[in-house]
Amino acid sequence: MRNAKVKTQPTTNTNSVSWRAHEKKSEQTWGFSADTTFGQFWSDIGAAKDDIWWYQGIGMNQEAVISVEDEFNKLVQVALSGQENGLGYIYIRRGLDADFISS
Secondary structure, three states: HHHHHHHEEEOOOOOOOOEEEEEOOOOOOEEEEOOOOHHHHHOOOOOOOOOOOOEEEOOOOOOOOEEEEEHHHHHHHHHHHHHHHOOOOEEOOOOOHHHHHOO
């Protein structure tokens, strides 16, 4: 693993950090408490209303979509499980048009 300088972004939630999300493209990492709401998460990562983002946790074979609250609840469970097992963070990324083009 390379030694990369991690840029950590502050969150709007003042409770202790329970899980982290990392975006590879920007090299940003955000910390969130277990009770972070979807709205807080969406705002903190800079997502727009109609954005689609993807996440992948350790042990997941592929990315999963995160664009509505129900999906966010699953993301939090994956992230908290990873933290309990000593894993640093889940990966997130903004969806691209290429993600939705069928071949």
